[in-house]
Amino acid sequence: MNHSIRTATSHDLPAAARTLSVAFADYPWTRWTIPDDDYAHRLEELQSLYLSHAIEHGLVLVDAHGRGAVAVLPSSAPPLADDLQRQVRELHGDRLEALLAADLPAHPMPSWELATLGVRPEARGAGLGSALVDAVVAEVGRLDPGCTIALETSDDRNVRLYEGRGFFVTAHTSTADGPAVHSMQRTLPATS
Template structure:
């Protein structure tokens, strides 16, 4: 497995991989309207990956079957135009999404914004290898994340993360906030 920095030309394929990986994910199923869900999900992934490529780190494998995006603690807010696109894609779900009270990441921590492996390539260690490469890319620093799939908690714990909070969203998913302290 070769995990490498993504380029702009990788982003559409990487977004398609993330859309496939997150198709049944509790958070995206809750936060994105079901009308046009697959396209909305792919577009959101593409927007977020473009932002992460500009402001942080995006890594992919050579076949674009795995993707990880990490943002530094000092990443600026996305541009207003991107925020408007994200809001439009969330549509009527935007108000419940904005009301979700999830603990903030610790000051100074990188954010593991997303990681995903195409369903056809899951179970072969690609996810773990991608997380390991992402953590190596940010070095000896704290990294936080959120997941709404309990199965992911064990994967992240093997990478050195610990659960710091569990948020139960009314009529929504459970969100596990996790942190990996400096290694």
């Protein structure tokens, strides 16, 4: 199937945040790190904050039909601004301590972080997730040939998706009372 994927702008942010919040509704990591109280709203707000940072300092791609989105950030991107950090802390509420205690391995330096990728449930199984991965890998490879792209996932189905796109598992991390996290990466060719 042919998918129409393009670079997002700030105008795409609300729809992309909604798409990602629907895509992550039952995701183990977000279920563990976001309180149940008003979970859907918190999740959409967090996605919006992270996407706005990625649009400014990295790259966000969206499906032209609003069914999927992906965001990457270079390791040179600044941390979230203080106001955004405050909002993130508030949205994580009483789960913030667990989130901060997760001891995930550092990404290789320098690298790009595939920070989020989501596809609406009704659009899954048609190759859109793979198309989003391929599109973001191609664009990052054009911007930064020879770089490494790193990510984490808490869903075994995602591991298979990323392995099918050339990524490999570099670590498995257990959390105290939450999901296991798979760290993955892929080094791109030095020439695009």
